[in-house]
Amino acid sequence: MSNAYDVIINGASVAGCTAALLYARQGARVALLERRSDMDAHKVLCTHYIQASAYAVMAETGLDKVLEKAGALPNTAHYWTRWGWIKPPHDGDSAHGYSVRRATLDPLLRRLAADTEGVDLKLGHAVNELLFEDGRVVGVAGTAGEEAFSLRARLVVGADGKESTVARLAGTPAEMAENGRFSYFAYFRGLPRQAGDAARVYYLEPDNAYVMPMEDDVTVIAAIVSKQRLGEFKADLEGAYLNFIRSLPEAPDIDSAERISKIIGTVNYPLISREPSGSGYALIGDAALASDPLAAVGCAWAMQSAQWLVSESAAAVTGGGEGLDAALESYSVRHGAETGPHHHLIADYAAARPFNEIEEFSFSAAARDPLMAAHFHSFGSRLMTVEEFLSPEVVAHMERVNGHGLSEEVLRQLTGEDVTGTGDEAAENEYAGATR
Ligand SMILES: Cc1cc2nc3c(=O)[nH]c(=O)nc-3n(C[C@H](O)[C@H](O)[C@H](O)COP(=O)(O)OP(=O)(O)OC[C@H]3O[C@@H](n4cnc5c(N)ncnc54)[C@H](O)[C@@H]3O)c2cc1C
Known part of the structure; x- marks a missing residue:
């Protein structure tokens, strides 16, 4: 039983490697466990368009330069709609992410993490048990080939994907949404x-x-x-x-x-979200939230959630554990605020239903007007909040572009006349839902 680590991260893919690197740079001793034994292993089920929202964290880790050297394309997109193409104006300074196959991305990111001082990458280590003390997660156990292993640390991070072993063993409930x-x-x-x-x-x-x-x-x-x-x-x-x-x-x-x-x-890919932290553990990437692949947000949110967790908890993790519970709680709140309203809309659209009134209104405006095209693309790149996407100024502009407004009922919901201003959490959720 070794206690040589501050953090144990289970899963050396997009989320886990990003978190390992960032924690280690803050002085943490990190065990990065991966059940697959091949350094070049990669996720096959992914179309690897990395949204611009992750650019800042890629620049922070240095992955941006590594990817560019490997030929990754700075990305943007055109969108076909029944109103015509939405073509965001694009110049060299536009915010972008990268388009790069996982066969290229995963090994590069894993090496970047493994080469960071303080990261101990343990390939071929499959976690199948959590260690608890007084109801708190204090370590993991598993197998490495024929050998059993166990490790303890202040924090255990589940970066182990949609079917997260850490979440399952910790008993974290999962909320599911059907994918149509x-x-x-x-x-x-x-x-x-x-x-x-x-x-x-x-x-x-x-x-x-x-x-x-x-x-x-x-x-x-x-x-x-x-x-x-x-x-x-x-x-x-x-x-x-x-x-x-x-x-x-x-x-x-x-x-x-x-x-x-x-x-x-x-053929079946339900969306899964989980509370991103609990006593002694945190979840990042798909382990916390596996949204609809259609939205192509998974890799970006995997990197970003790693960065949110490290920025909230690194000081507590390296400083003897004091304040760790509060740090994990802050991470959960941040995760919810950053991803919740976006995921809500994505999950609603995953039902494979026809466009609703707001979608018709915003997509048609974006097809007709370059300013709205840029706005639409920034929203899809997750560079703005749902509130910013549908701010009163933007809705007024869309109205001018489309030559008609939204129905009274939808406008009332957007301006919040019937659901906001109560300071009540249920009403705030209702407001996010009202954009459906
Ligand atoms: C069809 C499809 C298309 C997609 N297209 C896109 C796209 O275009 N853009 C985008 O951003 N996202 C896309 N995604 C989503 C994206 O693939 C995921 O969001 C992303 O891989 C999540 O990264 P992660 O590091 O959280 O988890 P994963 O990449 O799933 O990695 C989890 C890691 O944990 C390891 N692990 C699991 N259990 C254990 C254990 N018990 N012990 C040790 N190790 C373990 C696994 O081996 C793996 O290496 C797509 C998904 C699908 C299904």
């Missing part, structure tokens, strides 16, 4: 680029599609389709996927490109 779509994607090399390096995102109501250029002249193309069409895809995956892509408006010319992968996908 399934997704399949494949990789192509040499696909003619129709919008430069910009991704193309299709809102086909209720289906969606992505065409996302990556490094090495590779493009990932995803079909994110209402479950009502699942039978069609199950009967003939290859045919249904290719037909779906070929029938997109201004479809990518897949027949002139080389397909370099199988068609990869998942």
Whole structure:
């Protein structure tokens, strides 16, 4: 039984490696555990568009430079809607994230973490037990090959993905939201680029599609389709996927490109959120919140939640543990404030329903007006809050652009006349819900 660490992080993927590096830079001794034994292991089920909201943390860790050197593309996107394309004006100074395959990203990020002084990366270590003292998590136990191991630390971090072992063993309840779509994607090399390096995102109501250029002249193309069409895809995956892509408006010319992968996908991907901390432990990345892949927020929020946790708790972790409970509580509050309203809207749209009135209003305005296009893209890049996205000034501008306003009922909900100003938490939640 070793007590040589301040923090144990379970899972050496996007969230875990980011947290390990940031904690260690604050002077913490970190055990970074990963059940897979290959340094180059990567997550397969991901289309790896990293939103601009994570740019600051990538710059802080130095991952931005590492990715650029590896050919990752600074990203932006154009969005197809029934009102036409939303094309955010783009210049070299625009905020961006990166588009980069996980086969490139994961090993680079893992090495960056492992090379940081204070990080002890332990590959091939699978955690299957939490150690408790007086109801508090004080360590982990598991197996490394044939060997059993156990470790203790002030804080245990679950960075172990959607099915988080740490969350399950800690008994953290999970809130689920149904996903009304399934997704399949494949990789192509040499696909003619129709919008430069910009991704193309299709809102086909209720289906969606992505065409996302990556490094090495590779493009990932995803079909994110209402479950009502699942039978069609199950009967003939290859045919249904290719037909779906070929029938997109201004479809990518897949027949002139080389397909370099199988068609990869998942037919059932419910959204999961959990309370991000408890006694002696915290959850980051998908372990805390696995939102809809359609929104492409998972990698960014994995990095950002790591950064929120470290900024709230590093001093307590390295300073003997004093104030750790309050720090974990602050992290939970911050996590909820940063992701909650966004996830609420994402989860609602995951039902694969038709656009609601606010979506019609904002998407049509963004298709008609460059200012609103930039605003829309910033919101999708999670660079602003839901309140900023639908501020009274913005709604007034959209009204001018569209030549009509919102219905009385929706306006009342947005301006909060019937739900805000009470200081009551339930009413605040209702306000976020009112934008549906
Ligand atoms: C179809 C699809 C498309 C997506 N596309 C995008 C996209 O375009 N952009 C985007 O930002 N996000 C996307 N995502 C989401 C993204 O993949 C995740 O949000 C992201 O990988 C979360 O990172 P993480 O580090 O929290 O967890 P993970 O990447 O899942 O890593 C968890 C790690 O923990 C390890 N682990 C688990 N259990 C244990 C254990 N008991 N002991 C030791 N180690 C353990 C695992 O081996 C793994 O390395 C997509 C997801 C799907 C399903």
